[in-house]
Amino acid sequence: MNRSIARRGRRALARFLVAGPLLAAGALSAVPAAHAAAGDSIRINEVVTTGDVNDSIELFNKGTAAIDVSGWILKDNDKDHTYKIAAGTTLAAGGYRAFDVHATFGLGSDDEARLYLADGKTLVDGFSWSAHSDPSWSRCPDGTGAFKQATAVTLGAPNNCGTSGGGGSTTPVAWPGSSSVATADASNVFGQDLSGLYQEGDVLWGAQNSGKLWRLVRDGSTGWKPDTGNGWSSGKTLRFSGGSGSPDSEGVTLTGSGSAGGAFVASERDGNASGTSRLSVLKYDVAASGSSLTASKEWNLTSDLPSAGSNLGLEGITWVPDGYLTGAAFKDASTGAAYDPARYGAHSGGVFFVGVEGTGMIYGYVLADSGGYTRVASLSSGMAGVMELQWEPQATRLWAVCDDTCHGQHRTLRIDATGAFTTSAVYNRPTGMPDYNNEGFALAGSGECVSGAKPVYWSDDANDGGHALRRGTISC
Structure with a gap:
């Protein structure tokens, strides 16, 4: 945005x-x-x-x-x-x-x-x-x-009738890590509008609302900087299929295949037609050369979702593997039965979950390789808006993150006995971090755990103090 x-x-x-x-x-x-x-x-x-x-x-x-x-x-x-x-x-x-x-x-x-x-x-x-x-x-x-x-709009999903849905408390508690944060980028590298984040080992992917995707590499032990190779120095410009338009890129995620399987970007509109919603997931080959990337596939979900303001649409995206979903007896909302990946033919091997800023809703989709899609989940985050979604495989939990609209609240969700994702915990932002307009959140993998804690990162859309990236920790 x-x-x-x-x-x-x-x-x-x-x-x-x-x-x-x-x-x-x-x-x-x-x-x-x-x-x-x-x-x-x-x-x-x-x-x-x-x-x-x-x-x-x-x-x-x-x-x-x-x-x-x-x-x-x-x-x-x-x-x-x-x-x-x-x-x-x-x-x-x-x-x-x-x-x-x-x-x-x-x-x-x-x-x-x-x-x-x-x-x-x-x-x-x-x-x-x-x-x-x-x-x-x-x-x-x-x-x-x-x-x-x-207490919340839940169009297309079970109503929020005053319970957490899965027995988890909805009372916010202290951040489960260090209360302090530090900058993780050099001064004024990105400017405003840095949004979704996704960490892939020694690479941090960043989606910027101006229609850019960044590939960031380590800068010392605590920070990140733009990759200078293969046209990534200033981020790569994103285009819709056919090379047209300017996706308002808000979120980015990878599948179990990593970046070799493509980067998946959530976009809420075409910047060249900013008054019209275009709620899409776009797939990009990030190994392609040049300074721009053209989507190899677009799943346009606009007609399947309740309308949202053109600047209040898809913000977060994450991918959850089929193996976890079937093992946890995830209930497929399109059939009312246990989720069966074989029902959907060739797809990514998981379900893509997208978050809507304007309503706080989260929707799960199987995105078929053919370009079709099926909605298999609709749930309320319990927050006024969702700016980021992250799947944390080590802890088997889905993170939903809000910005200053909700004073930086974070929620985790897990599949309960009914087969639905429900709130398992609610966390306040670290006390040492001001109420920034954080729209991105990424967690390091378990390999970075040191003394029981690992790094997490936030992207500040407003570039407060000239910095768009900040680093904190969370308990492993």
Whole structure:
């Protein structure tokens, strides 16, 4: 994201739009007894009334069979306002699907969400409220409970009904390492907008929002500097497939094949069309020569995800191996059953998890080698925004990191007994680090453990004090 004061102002405005004041409790509207049998399973499950940033109605299938909702109608309290669900839309058993209706009708502070069968007359479900969502009107429990103001927007995932989900405490505790941090780069090497990080042994990869990828090498025992070989001295310019555009590169990760298998970059838009979301994962051959890299593949996820402001989209990305997921009995949200990698044919050997800044949501995708994709997970980070995701294989935990929006909070998630990723711990930033706009976070491998601690690194998007990289430690 192109930051500085203007950037923070834009995000502050978006945050204001996604959280109205809590004035009164909502109430369920009457639902007639006579409606199609399929309608018995489908319920309005979450409503977000956030102006033109995201006015959304989520549906949930509480039944045991998939339901085709093609042509079904969503309305507010005006009978002439109708949103028709697209053909080919099916909700799997236990599945969630959010529909952004703001382009058709807005959801006000005293309004109603109604769901009809395709005839436009048979009411399936409805919910009315007398205050804007703060931030989300959610059924608790999903599909069957009463609506309440939940603590987080969870469109496309189980509602946040006031629990951590996996038994882990959501009360922040002290950083599990040294309280002090130090700079890890020379003065003014990167300037602003350094974002996602990923450490691969003696190389630190960095994604910069201006459409650049950096390959950094060791600078002494504690710092990093740009590689001067093979065109990397000033970072390499990134392009979409075909050599066009300027990806707003926010996150970077590698698979089990390392950089030889390509670098995967999360981008939220094309810098040449900055007002339009383009939520994509791009694959690059980092061994290619020259000063620029053209994506060999793009998985454009925009149509599969709830809409976000063009500067509030994909921020973090990480890859989790299939071996861990199957061993932990990870539940595939697309099937409702245990995750089976063989179902998806040729892919990376794992699942890519992406984090959304504007909602704090995390989504898991199998990205097929053919260019197709399947969403297999949707979960809330429990934070207002996700700026970075990192898989730590030695501790088998997923890190979700927020910037100064959440005062530098870090969360770890593990797969629980239900097969879902849930919060296992919440950490404050080290007390010796000011509340920087840290958008990147990387952990060293177990081989760097010394006296029970290993290095971690943060990238400061605002380049405070002329430095974009800082180094701390964490317990091994």
